[in-house]
Amino acid sequence: MRFVKFFIDSVKEVIKGSPLYYAWMAFLLIIMAFAARSYIFQLDNGLIVTNMRDQVSWGLYIANFTFMVGVAAAAVLLVIPAYIYHFQAIKEIVILGELLAFSAIVMCLGFITVDLGRPDRFWHIIPGLGILNFPISMLSWDVVVLNGYLILNTLIPIYLIYKGYVNEEPNKKLYLPFVLLSIPWAVSIHTVTAFLYNPLPARPFWNAAILAPRFLASAFCSGPALIILIFQIIRKVSNTKVQDVALFKIAEIMAYAMFFNLFLFGAELFKEYYSGTVHLAPMEYLMQGLHGHNALVPWIWTAIFLNVTAFILFILLRNVRSVKIMNIGCVLIITGVWIEKGMGFIVPGFIPDTLGEIYEYMPSSTEVMVSLGVLALGFFVYTMFAKVAIAVNNGTLKYQKD
Amino acid sequence: MKKDKKISFIRRKFLKTFTVAAAAAFAPLAKANSAVKDFDFDDFVQKNFKEMTPQEVERMLKRLEKKYKEKYGKDFIVKATPPMENVEFGYALNLSKCIGCRRCVYACVKENNLSRKPHQIHYIRVMRFKNGPIDLEKSEHYYEAEQVPEKGYFYVPIQCQHCRKAPCVKACPVRATWTEKDGIVVVDYNWCIACRYCMAACPYKGRNFNWAEPQIPVEELNTNTHYLGNRPRMKNVVEKCTFCIQRSREGRYPACVEICPVGARKFGNLLDPNSEVRRIIETKRIFRLKEDLNTDPKFFYFFHS
Numbered sequence: 285m286r287f288v289k290f291f292i293d294s295v296k297e298v299i300k301g302s303p304l305y306y307a308w309m310a311f312l313l314i315i316m317a318f319a320a321r322s323y324i325f326q327l328d329n330g331l332i333v334t335n336m337r338d339q340v341s342w343g344l345y346i347a348n349f350t351f352m353v354g355v356a357a358a359a360v361l362l363v364i365p366a367y368i369y370h371f372q373a374i375k376e377i378v379i380l381g382e383l384l385a386f387s388a389i390v391m392c393l394g395f396i397t398v399d400l401g402r403p404d405r406f407w408h409i410i411p412g413l414g415i416l417n418f419p420i421s422m423l424s425w426d427v428v429v430l431n432g433y434l435i436l437n438t439l440i441p442i443y444l445i446y447k448g449y450v451n452e453e454p455n456k457k458l459y460l461p462f463v464l465l466s467i468p469w470a471v472s473i474h475t476v477t478a479f480l481y482n483p484l485p486a487r488p489f490w491n492a493a494i495l496a497p498r499f500l501a502s503a504f505c506s507g508p509a510l511i512i513l514i515f516q517i518i519r520k521v522s523n524t525k526v527q528d529v530a531l532f533k534i535a536e537i538m539a540y541a542m543f544f545n546l547f548l549f550g551a552e553l554f555k556e557y558y559s560g561t562v563h564l565a566p567m568e569y570l571m572q573g574l575h576g577h578n579a580l581v582p583w584i585w586t587a588i589f590l591n592v593t594a595f596i597l598f599i600l601l602r603n604v605r606s607v608k609i610m611n612i613g614c615v616l617i618i619t620g621v622w623i624e625k626g627m628g629f630i631v632p633g634f635i636p637d638t639l640g641e642i643y644e645y646m647p648s649s650t651e652v653m654v655s656l657g658v659l660a661l662g663f664f665v666y667t668m669f670a671k672v673a674i675a676v677n678n679g680t681l682k683y684q685k686d
Numbered sequence: 687m688k689k690d691k692k693i694s695f696i697r698r699k700f701l702k703t704f705t706v707a708a709a710a711a712f713a714p715l716a717k718a719n720s721a722v723k724d725f726d727f728d729d730f731v732q733k734n735f736k737e738m739t740p741q742e743v744e745r746m747l748k749r750l751e752k753k754y755k756e757k758y759g760k761d762f763i764v765k766a767t768p769p770m771e772n773v774e775f776g777y778a779l780n781l782s783k784c785i786g787c788r789r790c791v792y793a794c795v796k797e798n799n800l801s802r803k804p805h806q807i808h809y810i811r812v813m814r815f816k817n818g819p820i821d822l823e824k825s826e827h828y829y830e831a832e833q834v835p836e837k838g839y840f841y842v843p844i845q846c847q848h849c850r851k852a853p854c855v856k857a858c859p860v861r862a863t864w865t866e867k868d869g870i871v872v873v874d875y876n877w878c879i880a881c882r883y884c885m886a887a888c889p890y891k892g893r894n895f896n897w898a899e900p901q902i903p904v905e906e907l908n909t910n911t912h913y914l915g916n917r918p919r920m921k922n923v924v925e926k927c928t929f930c931i932q933r934s935r936e937g938r939y940p941a942c943v944e945i946c947p948v949g950a951r952k953f954g955n956l957l958d959p960n961s962e963v964r965r966i967i968e969t970k971r972i973f974r975l976k977e978d979l980n981t982d983p984k985f986f987y988f989f990h991s
Contacts, residue, residue: 330921331880332805332897341885341895401880401895401922404730408860408879415734415861423859423883485979486853486889565823575823639813639844639891640822 286683290449294672297681301671304521309667312660319657322650323398331401333650339643340634344651345399347626348658351506352391353477354499354625356433358507359385360470361537367463373530379441379677380518381511383669385470386437388507389430391662398654422480429473436466441673448676450683474499487633488563489570492555498548499625504541505594506621508534509614514666516611522674528607535610539598542617546591549624569642570632577635579644584628590620726753734861735766735874735913747913754918758904766913767935769868775929775984776869776956778966779843782990783950786834786841788812790942790951794845797930797941798916799908801900809927810942811891812843845942846871846892846927847975847983854884854893863924869956869984870929872914878923885924889976890983893926929953956984 301309326333336343362381365371397403408414409427418424440462447454478499481490512531519526556567568574573581597613636642647655675681728749738746747764754762791810794800800807813825817838825842835841848871855863855871862877863884885893899921911917912932919925930940934953938944943951954961963986966972970988 330896330898337897338885338891338894341882396881399881401882402878404725405877405879408734408862408877415737417859417861420856421859421883423857423881427859480883481886484853484857484887486887562821562823633886636823637891638889639811639827640825641827 286450287446289683290446293449293681293683297672297675298668302521305667305671309664312664312667315660316657316664319654319660322653323657326398326650326654327403333648335645335648335651337643337645339637339641340631340645342399342630342634343645344626344647344655345395347630348655349392349395349399350477350499350630351622351626352388352395352662353430353474354503354621355507355510356385356388356392356437357470357474357500357503358511359388359437360467361504361508361534362511363463363467363470365533367460368467371530371533373527374533377515377524377526377530379444379673380515380670382437382441382466383666383673384511384514386434386441386669387662387666389434389437390665391658392430393434394658394661395655398658422476422483425476426473426480429469429476433466433469433473436462436469440466441669445673445676449681471500474503481629481633486638487566489566489633490629491563492552494548494552498545498552501541501545501548502621502625505538505545505617506625508538508541509617509621512610512614513618516607518670518674523678524674528605531607531610532601532605535598535601535613538617539595539601542591542595542598545621546595549588565636566632569635570628574636575642577642577644579646580628580631580635583623587620587623587628590616591624594620729876732876734877736861736864743913750913750917754909758907758918760904760907760909762909762911762917764911764913764917765932767932769866769870770935772955772957774869774956775848775934776954776963776967776986777848777929777984778952778963778970778972778986778988780950780952780990781840781842781987783948784812784841784843785948785950786812786814786829786831786836786839787947789945789947790843793941793945794927794930796906797908797933798928799900799902799911799918801896801898801902801919802906803901805897805900807894807896807900807925809894810843810845812841814839814841842987844890844975845985847890847981847985848927848929850982850984851980853887853889853979853981857883857887859883866914868935870914870931870934871926872928872931873924873926874914875917875919875923875925880922880924882924889979889981893924895924896921 334343359381362374362378366375366378397406400406409416409424411418416424416427418428440459443459444454475496478496481487482492482495485491512534515526515531518524553567553571556564565574569577570580570584572578594613594616597609597616601610601613631645635644672681732746733742735743743766747766750764751762754760754764791808791812794809795802795807798809800809811827813822813827814829814836815821815825817840820842848865848869850865850869852865852871855865859881860877860879862879863871863873865871880895882895885895896919900919902918907918908916910932912928912935915928915931930938930942934940939953943953952962952966954963956963956967958964966988967986972986972988974983974986
């Protein structure tokens with residue numbers, strides 16, 4: 285009964301808001317509407333309206349998916365200091381981080397859905413109803429871990445917010461095991477996502493054991509970067525207390541993660557260039573161009589420049605506690621990692637293709653529009669959930685007997 | 687009070703702007719779109735081919751024949767001929783003989799009802815190499831020649847290698863693709879969800895995707911079809927060479943073998959010690975593509991010796 289009231293009150297909370305809130309939600313909805321139009325265009329005509337072809341059979345959608353899995357996994361960088369080390373400043377905001385993980389998974393599933401040529405056959409993948417090729421197919425593992433993580437990051441925040449709403453102390457015995465489970469689970473979603481690409485000897489560019497650690501390292505900088513920026517926005521638009529000390533703590537972890545990310549990328553470069561086998565070709569295509577094809581070269585060098593610059597800025601942060609520098613660094617990291625992990629990772633896996641053909645891929649306008657729509661959906665979901673969480677936290681939304 | 691009024695005014699303005707924008711965005715939905723129009727409930731609920739009972743298969747084949755008749759105005763035969771006992775198909779290709787004429791490519795297109803446009807699909811890809819080593823990166827996929835064979839060049843046709851340890855089969859998250867008892871790697875086009883993971887996994891480009899609704903001139907349709915083979919496909923599904931399953935399971939040669947003007951293509955039963963492919967494997971110098979990947983293809987290349 286109380287839960288029903290919680291639900292109704294939450295809906296009420298989501299419906300009302302400031303003009304700024306309405307403007308933001310309307311903006312997202314309009315993007316989603318235009319994206320829906322593009323998506324229907326894609327359903328109508330087939331995936332031919334994308335620029336993917338047999339040679340490059342995955343593109344922007346899967347690139348964004350990979351990036352977002354990283355963002356989802358990165359919530360663990362708030363969960364560990366909050367629940368294991370009881371770092372108070374982070375504990376106050378950990379729910380907002382878990383909700384971000386939830387929204388990131390929503391985006392992941394969105395990107396997978398728009399990439400599927402036959403979304404009408406989605407039920408084929410549901411065990412019992414259809415056939416899930418588990419444990420043989422790595423994609424089936426991804427289905428399992430992503431949905432598991434989605435459930436964990438739905439249940440935990442909802443339980444905690446609800447307890448805040450009815451003004452009761454959350455039962456540690458009830459939720460802590462799930463929180464603890466979510467830590468290795470976060471690592472597993474990104475590991476399994478790396479294992480999608482990693483075990484395909486057909487694609488030498490992906491077929492590197494270093495991939496899973498590389499994914500985790502880059503996720504642990506890009507995810508928190510997004511978190512830092514979003515938290516500052518929340519701090520601005522609501523009277524939620526987000527302490528600088530929490531942000532700088534996160535930034536500190538990011539500096540280490542970026543170091544490992546650059547190091548692992550360097551290790552990969554060394555191995556490929558020094559051994560110089562035929563498997564160097566995709567790396568050559570990415571870094572310097574191959575047989576006159578060099579569409580990705582400016583992208584990857586931009587990414588390297590951004591990542592290195594951000595790393596230097598984050599080292600400076602140790603001495604200069606400047607929010608401004610931190611924010612610049614965050615923007616650089618999000619852009620840099622998105623390129624490195626998205627276009628700079630998925631696409632060269634296919635170039636040259638398995639028979640040596642080079643087909644250069646750049647996303648079509650449909651792909652860009654649909655992708656923006658999925659992002660808008662994610663932010664829309666996040667804003668709604670965060671609004672409820674903040675209202676409960678502030679005490680403006682609480683249980684009242686009729 | 688005044689402030690509240692102002693907010694509600696702004697709110698109304700936003701809602702209005704939003705409604706107008708949303709209506710503009712969704713206007714094309716009002717028109718019937720093919721995604722909705724083409725929806726076929728029987729297709730939607732159809733089970734995976736391997737999980738159907740013989741009766742269900744029978745009913746489904748009849749249903750497809752009726753459906754194709756309505757769609758193309760032609761009588762189709764859709765078979766589900768099972769594999770023969772003690773047969774494992776294998777293929778051998780004589781590189782010394784191949785002249786790069788691509789007759790196999792087009793015989794395959796016709797036999798297997800491959801999409802002609804807007805997206806052209808070929809199961810066989812003939813690659814041209816300058817005399818020298820087989821360096822894939824230096825191959826030409828789209829060569830045009832006045833006359834073949836050309837001096838100073840040789841040709842390597844590549845299609846699905848029907849691996850015994852097929853990476854594509856392992857990759858599929860819904861078991862829409864598998865190896866049949868006679869060694870043919872097939873796809874259930876009605877079960878494929880089009881994630882394209884198999885295409886990423888295949889080292890031989892053995893899989894093609896219907897990026898758009900396949901277009902075939904009605905008069906060129908081959909109406910003698912197999913469920914797992916050359917029956918008409920739909921948009922957004924993966925397809926591949928099936929050693930012409932509709933032919934080979936009836937003891938006939940695949941179209942590419944039959945058309946080859948120089949007899950470079952050999953096909954037969956690997957389990958039969960007296961078959962031509964077995965003799966070639968045992969007496970010629972053979973090689974397989976990308977042996978280092980341990981995919982164990984049943985497609986062998988050889989030279990005269």
